[in-house]
Amino acid sequence: MSKLKKHINREELSKIFALYSRQPWLLDKEDNFIELLLMCETAEHKRLILELLAEFHFLELKTLNNFLNLIADFIITDSGFSESTTQIAAITYDDEADSSQKILDYIKIPLHKQGWADIKTVNRFGATIKNYNEGKTQILFIDEFVGSGSTIVGRVKQLKNDIKGDFELKFCFIAGMDYGIKNIEALGYEVYCPLRLPKGISERFVHPELEVKTELMTSLEGKLADSINSYNLPDYSFGYNKAEALYSLEGSNGNTPNSVFPIFWWPRTKDGKPRNTLLTRFEKGLK
Amino acid sequence: MSSISKRLLxxxxxxxxxxxxxxxxxxxxxxxxxxxxLINELVEKKLIKEEEDRLTLTSEGKDYVIKTDLTIKSTGNKYDKIPDKFLGRRIEINEFYLPTSPNxxxxxLN
Known part of the structure; x- marks a missing residue:
């Protein structure tokens, strides 16, 4: 406690109090939060962390349910798709459980409540072709979060290759990076996403502050382990594909996307010691 | 009310x-x-108010402090706070009394 007392000045305490009001989930993670603050060598580092956390979206169950209802409403009312010819599919490619399947399962109840009780759901990307051949030509991919959109762009390419006939394609996400969604929209596909996020640093700060904040985050990441098993920090620097996300579904028993700044979830310090991180990212073998 | 709340008040x-x-x-x-x-609890009870990072007692808070004797500084000696039910008649100097044998x-005794 005394170490922390010396580490926090009056302005910072005021910001921490404001942060607790805005982000009450931090109250349940005080040890992790304090450890993160103690990692900050200067007041500028701490200010950056506090500023980023103030903008963080930590989805609680109530918010998630609201978003699921909005997505169900879009699918039924605004997508133009009909129940008999639509398949709602996860983008899951392999046999590992993922959040796309989680959201696919969650959306069933709001859809049922809003009138679609006979909708076809598909829990693997590969199974969409079989369902297309059975008349489900309106394909709606659903996922929890989209970062840069590169995975989705890859899936679109593959789908076009696998399906020879005509099909309609739309996307729904709980949350996503605005630039990633625009990458998908640029291909000509409609995207519905109730929570569109700007990049945490590069779309919130402008020159010359932008360069300062970027340097501060780079030096903070310098305190993290360069690699853990087969995972290399440079691949996740500022979030995977530099997504700079400030978002997690942990408040609703979800995972933290790798698009989030690794300072919040990368599990080891430079000298290999485990960190008591603010957020948890499940990725096979990353510990 | 916790001791830290009382101390804050x-x-x-x-x-x-x-x-x-x-x-x-x-x-x-x-x-x-x-x-x-702690501060939120006391604000909710309307005992204190916060303005620009500064805390002050409300009039209810002042009343509470006075009426609950929080103003009396404790000596920290537990024998100063013996409940009434344990207090008997004070005996005179050199007055005989019957001691409790185990003590x-x-x-x-021998």
């Missing part, structure tokens, strides 16, 4: 202009979270 009572939250943070051995929760020195 006492400290505010002694400070006519109130106290900065940071002053209380330095004074008490508690974390930012504990202080945040009496055995050499006197």
């Amino acid at each position: 006492q400290d505010l009572f002694k400070s006519s202009e109130g106290l900065f939250i940071f002053t209380l943070y330095q004074r008490f051995n508690i974390s930012p979270k504990e202080l945040y929760i 009496t020195r055995t050499d006197i």
Whole structure:
């Protein structure tokens, strides 16, 4: 406690109090939060962390349910798709459980409540072709979060290759990076996403502050382990594909996307010691 | 009410202009979270109010401090606070009394 007392000045305490009001989930993670603050060598580092956390979206169950209802409403009312010819599919490619399947399962109840009780759901990307051949030509991919959109762009390419006939394609996400969604929209596909996020640093700060904040985050990441098993920090620097996300579904028993700044979830310090991180990212073998 | 809550109210009572939250943070051995929760509880009870990082007692808070004797500084001696039901008649000097045998020195009894 005394170490922390010396580490926090009056302005910072005021910001921490404001942060607790805005982000009450931090109250349940005080040890992790304090450890993160103690990692900050200067007041500028701490200010950056506090500023980023103030903008963080930590989805609680109530918010998630609201978003699921909005997505169900879009699918039924605004997508133009009909129940008999639509398949709602996860983008899951392999046999590992993922959040796309989680959201696919969650959306069933709001859809049922809003009138679609006979909708076809598909829990693997590969199974969409079989369902297309059975008349489900309106394909709606659903996922929890989209970062840069590169995975989705890859899936679109593959789908076009696998399906020879005509099909309609739309996307729904709980949350996503605005630039990633625009990458998908640029291909000509409609995207519905109730929570569109700007990049945490590069779309919130402008020159010359932008360069300062970027340097501060780079030096903070310098305190993290360069690699853990087969995972290399440079691949996740500022979030995977530099997504700079400030978002997690942990408040609703979800995972933290790798698009989030690794300072919040990368599990080891430079000298290999485990960190008591603010957020948890499940990725096979990353510990 | 917790002892730390009472101490916070006492400290505010002694400070006519109130106290900065940071002053209380330095004074008490508690974390930012504990202080945040403590202040929120007292604000909800309308005993204190917060303006620009400064805490002051409300009129209800002042009444509470006076009526609950929080203004009386404790000596820290537990024998100063013996409940009435344990207090008997005070005996005179050199007055005879019957001691409780288990607490009496055995050499006197023999």
